[in-house]
Amino acid sequence: MxxxxxxxxxxxxxxxxxxxxxxxxxxxxxxxxxxxxxxxxxxxxxxxxxxxxxxxxxxxxxxxxxxxxxxxxxxxxxxxxxxxxxxxxxxxxxxxxxxxxxxxxxxxxxxxxxxxxxxxxxxxxxxxxxxxxxxxxxxxxxxxxxxxxxxxxxxxxxxxxxxxxxxxxxxxGFKRVPVPEGRKIITTTRSHMQKSVQDAIDSCKPDKLIQIGGAGSKCILVIEGTADAYLFASPGTKKWDTCAGDAIIKSLGGKMTDVFGKDLLYHADVPYPNKTGVLATMRDFDFYLSKIPANIMDR
Missing domain, CATH: 3.30.540.10 (Fructose-1,6-Bisphosphatase, subunit A, domain 1)
Incomplete structure (x- = not known):
């Protein structure tokens, strides 16, 4: 095939x-x-x-x-x-x-x-x-x-x-150990922490925040269960940053969308930037989505 x-x-x-x-x-x-x-x-x-x-x-x-x-x-x-x-x-x-x-x-x-x-x-x-x-x-x-x-x-x-x-x-290629039930652990950017990103995270009230570099590394944290959400409410990532992690997370039953719940699209002629951010989770997707302020990307 x-x-x-x-x-x-x-x-x-x-x-x-x-x-x-x-x-x-x-x-x-x-x-x-x-x-x-x-x-x-x-x-x-x-x-x-x-x-x-x-x-x-x-x-x-x-x-x-x-x-x-x-x-x-x-x-x-x-x-x-x-x-x-x-x-x-x-x-x-x-x-x-x-x-x-x-x-x-x-x-x-x-x-x-x-x-x-x-x-x-x-x-x-x-x-x-x-x-x-x-x-x-x-x-x-x-x-x-x-x-x-x-x-x-x-x-x-x-x-x-x-x-x-x-x-x-x-x-x-990895071993998954899910985040304990009742815990909310979010991973996000280390070096692009503008107001829209901070506001979106604050609205979710996570028990722990993990800030690291690289979209791939953040996806790995979600894939392995170290974090249960990757949230970045800002433009910044591109399609080549997210496509691999998107597929692997979906293959495990998780979801990756923009911060409004719309699927990221990867047609050959699509604009490269993910202009409306990234939300990736293995569980509680609806919870995270409900916590994102509707006008967050306008701030």
């Missing part, structure tokens, strides 16, 4: 992109560029990881649409061709495609790539907040996703970890 074949390639290239991120950080030459705006940085790692991911996926799934965060990359170079990998994940291919998604063709797929989610954290050395994100959408809906953590520790060693999921199949 086209979806599972493409996903198996996405898992492999995400892991190889993680090696690029580790190698460049170890070299000490990050090549930092300020793209303008607030906390909008780019490094050599952003560009090289995207080069590897996109050129490889163009070979694996040539009829799919691939959209990456970095827009100043030339894919027709010797360097680009040298990074191409045709490896796939045998773990993914052990699973059958859910019947509901079996009719999806390669040309229906839109692949959203964030080669280095948490660039500010990468530059600051906050490695645990850094992820590689590859989300797959079909007909506007997030249907599969990969989140790779290059610096995930296993028994004291930074071996990396891959989380992946397919809507209707489930999610893999």
């Amino acid at each position: 086209a979806l599972m074949r493409t996903l198996s390639a996405c898992v492999s290239v995400a892991e190889k992109a993680g090696v690029v991120l580790r190698d460049i950080m170890a070299s000490g030459n990050l090549g930092i560029v300020d793209k303008g705006g607030i906390n909008n940085l780019q490094t050599l790692a952003d560009k090289k990881a995207q080069l590897l991911i996109v050129t490889s996926l163009m070979k694996h799934s040539p009829k799919a649409t691939i959209i990456g965060e970095e827009d100043d990359i030339d894919y027709d170079t010797d360097e680009a061709r040298s990074l191409i990998t045709m490896d796939t994940s045998s773990e993914v291919m052990e699973h059958s495609c859910p019947d509901k998604l079996a009719g999806i063709n390669e040309e229906d797929l839109v692949i959203w790539v964030d080669p280095l989610d948490g660039t500010k954290e990468y530059v600051e050395g906050r490695k645990q907040d850094v992820t590689v994100l590859i989300g797959i959408a079909a007909h506007g809906e997030a249907v599969a996703g990969v989140i790779y953590q290059p610096w995930y520790e296993v028994e004291g060693k930074e071996t990396g970890r891959t989380l992946w999921g397919v809507v209707g199949l489930g999610a893999f």
Whole structure:
């Protein structure tokens, strides 16, 4: 099936992109560029990881649409061709495609790539907040996703970890321990804490607030059960930030929408920004939605 074949390639290239991120950080030459705006940085790692991911996926799934965060990359170079990998994940291919998604063709797929989610954290050395994100959408809906953590520790060693999921199949690569009943734990931004974000969180009266960098890292907290909601009542995230986490959370029975409860859409021609924020939960979605002031995005 086209979806599972493409996903198996996405898992492999995400892991190889993680090696690029580790190698460049170890070299000490990050090549930092300020793209303008607030906390909008780019490094050599952003560009090289995207080069590897996109050129490889163009070979694996040539009829799919691939959209990456970095827009100043030339894919027709010797360097680009040298990074191409045709490896796939045998773990993914052990699973059958859910019947509901079996009719999806390669040309229906839109692949959203964030080669280095948490660039500010990468530059600051906050490695645990850094992820590689590859989300797959079909007909506007997030249907599969990969989140790779290059610096995930296993028994004291930074071996990396891959989380992946397919809507209707489930999610893999982690252990979920839900937040205790009766507790409200929210995760949100570490560096974009404007009034609309704070007001939305205050209205929910959480027992605990976890502020970290990177949309991928916040999604992982919800996926694993460390937090039961990811709430960001502000523009700021883009489709490549949310598509992978959206698919994995949905594959577990959770929801990701904007702060008004409208689904995030991932058509190839959709505007990239999530202008009306993000709300992701594994439970109590209606509670969180009911607590968001109707005019919160106008503040």
